[in-house]
Amino acid sequence: MKITVAGTGYVGLVTGVSLAEIGHQVICFDINEQKVKELQAGRSPIYEPGLEEMLCSNMNGKRIYFTSNAEYAYKEADLIIIAVGTPENDDGSANLSYVRLVAEDIAKYSRQEEIIIVTKSTVPVGTNEKVKKWVDEESSKRFKKIHIVSNPEFLREGSALYDTFNGDRIVVGTDCKEVAMKMDELYGPLNIPIIHTDIESSEMIKYASNAFLATKISFINEIANICEKVGANIDDVSRGIGMDQRIGPKFLQAGVGYGGSCFPKDTKALVQLAGDVHHRFHLLEAVINVNNNQPLLLIQKAREIVGTFEHKKVAILGIAFKPNTDDIRESASLVLIKELINEGAIITVYDPIATYLAKQVLGENVLYSSSIDDAINDADITFIATEWKQVVNYPLNKYVSLMKDPIIIDGRNCYPLASIRKENITYVSVGRETLYREDKIVIK
Ligand SMILES: NC(=O)C1=CN([C@@H]2O[C@H](COP(=O)(O)OP(=O)(O)OC[C@H]3O[C@@H](n4cnc5c(N)ncnc54)[C@H](O)[C@@H]3O)[C@@H](O)[C@H]2O)C=CC1
Numbered sequence: 001m002k003i004t005v006a007g008t009g010y011v012g013l014v015t016g017v018s019l020a021e022i023g024h025q026v027i028c029f030d031i032n033e034q035k036v037k038e039l040q041a042g043r044s045p046i047y048e049p050g051l052e053e054m055l056c057s058n059m060n061g062k063r064i065y066f067t068s069n070a071e072y073a074y075k076e077a078d079l080i081i082i083a084v085g086t087p088e089n090d091d092g093s094a095n096l097s098y099v100r101l102v103a104e105d106i107a108k109y110s111r112q113e114e115i116i117i118v119t120k121s122t123v124p125v126g127t128n129e130k131v132k133k134w135v136d137e138e139s140s141k142r143f144k145k146i147h148i149v150s151n152p153e154f155l156r157e158g159s160a161l162y163d164t165f166n167g168d169r170i171v172v173g174t175d176c177k178e179v180a181m182k183m184d185e186l187y188g189p190l191n192i193p194i195i196h197t198d199i200e201s202s203e204m205i206k207y208a209s210n211a212f213l214a215t216k217i218s219f220i221n222e223i224a225n226i227c228e229k230v231g232a233n234i235d236d237v238s239r240g241i242g243m244d245q246r247i248g249p250k251f252l253q254a255g256v257g258y259g260g261s262c263f264p265k266d267t268k269a270l271v272q273l274a275g276d277v278h279h280r281f282h283l284l285e286a287v288i289n290v291n292n293n294q295p296l297l298l299i300q301k302a303r304e305i306v307g308t309f310e311h312k313k314v315a316i317l318g319i320a321f322k323p324n325t326d327d328i329r330e331s332a333s334l335v336l337i338k339e340l341i342n343e344g345a346i347i348t349v350y351d352p353i354a355t356y357l358a359k360q361v362l363g364e365n366v367l368y369s370s371s372i373d374d375a376i377n378d379a380d381i382t383f384i385a386t387e388w389k390q391v392v393n394y395p396l397n398k399y400v401s402l403m404k405d406p407i408i409i410d411g412r413n414c415y416p417l418a419s420i421r422k423e424n425i426t427y428v429s430v431g432r433e434t435l436y437r438e439d440k441i442v443i444k
């Protein structure tokens with residue numbers, strides 16, 4: 001099988017490299033020439049543990065090639081995997097313009113009579129049929145057969161390779177038995193259960209999965225918000241409910257809210273998709289609202305302690321939307337920073353790997369620091385937005401010795417309350433008791 005992957009973002013690159021790793025011959029195509037040049041030189045444009053090593057070993061084994069030449073990419077491909085971005089439109093719906101461009105390129109450059117087009121990008125129900133129509137129309141109905149397959153991706157950033165080789169399931173939605181068998185062949189060496197569905201159900205599985213996970217997070221955040229008011233501890237509550245196997249322990253970590261390139265956009269796209277068929281998705285709307293409000297609640301709690309942020313020195317630990325990635329898209333940290341800047345704070349940010357991307361977004365509105373020591377030095381308040389191991393393992397007594405006033409607003413519950421109690425720190429977290437310094441000094 002001659003395989004071409006369109007798009008070398010997270011999903012395209014990890015898909016291409018993993019297919020090469022299990023023995024397939026893969027061409028990866030991207031319209032971004034700079035990215036392709038980096039990849040041709042064996043450098044991964046995304047930070048993902050183990051990816052660059054696997055990339056290089058498969059390049060050396062000549063199982064994977066990178067190109068920005070569409071004709072070369074599509075001319076002889078039997079199976080084309082679409083892995084381009086589907087960002088959100090202003091109204092929250094999914095923008096399919098990149099997917100459409102791939103369809104146009106396939107129509108223009110493929111010399112095959114029969115092709116299989118597999119969509120890995122997260123797309124609304126009905127998109128695969130649209131792709132088929134676009135290719136058919138743009139090629140003046142030249143193909144004898146255009147097969148379409150919905151094959152959503154479930155990898156997480158930061159553990160994308162692990163997830164690809166250890167996934168819970170692979171979802172394949174197609175209306176053709178032979179094509180389903182070809183997909184089984186494609187993924188067989190991964191030894192992961194494959195579930196076959198119709199195309200629409202497969203498309204829906206992706207949105208429903210992300211919406212359910214986002215719901216779990218907003219649910220536990222709401223429980224945490226109530227815990228604070230009734231004197232319960234969210235760590236114990238999460239553990240207690242997570243031990244029920246019907247609920248499960250994962251995605252019950254309360255905090256500053258979910259971010260990233262997918263949950264925010266996919267929840268909005270599903271609300272929009274439901275609206276298109278005249279169904280108001282009240283539950284998911286509430287999930288989104290709770291998430292939008294979560295960083296603001298932290299700011300409010302900090303405001304109650306410091307009075308005003310005007311001219312206060314604020315350290316922000318973590319910009320990435322979660323640890324082990326340099327992705328800052330829709331990060332809760334950016335929401336905190338924007339709000340604090342509006343309120344006149346002087347901000348210094350620290351992130352072990354995302355600083356270079358943060359500079360592109362935040363420019364000179366904040367100061368940058370390459371160590372936690374520097375970031376919190378002489379600060380009035382520290383906000384923790386990402387639970388990097390550097391932050392989790394940071395000695396608490398350093399906040400006391402370095403900060404002007406040791407006030408920590410921890411949006412990720414990094415430290416056990418018992419450890420904080422041993423230090424003279426004012427500590428606000430999510431869903432847990434607020435601890436005050438012995439002298440209870442409140443800066444006004
Ligand atoms: N990032 C993630 O963790 C996951 C993403 N997804 C979904 O997968 C899709 C891709 O996501 P990412 O990889 O994060 O996107 P990305 O935005 O990081 O990368 C997309 C790539 O596609 C390229 N591209 C755009 N138009 C193209 C075209 N016509 N032909 C070839 N290349 C083109 C861009 O230059 C870019 O390199 C999205 O629909 C996303 O929702 C699904 C699961 C996980």
Ligand SMILES: O=C(O)[C@H]1O[C@H](OP(=O)(O)OP(=O)(O)OC[C@H]2O[C@@H](n3ccc(=O)[nH]c3=O)[C@H](O)[C@@H]2O)[C@H](O)[C@@H](O)[C@@H]1O
Pocket residue numbers: 122153154155156157158210213217250251252253254255256257258259260261262263321322
């Ligand atoms: O469609 C996608 O792009 C992907 O979206 C998520 O993956 P990802 O965005 O990489 O990251 P997650 O680990 O799911 O975390 C998302 C956000 O939720 C937050 N989160 C997660 C878990 C939790 O208990 N609490 C919590 O606040 C994280 O801090 C992060 O901001 C899904 O987990 C993947 O299965 C999916 O493929």
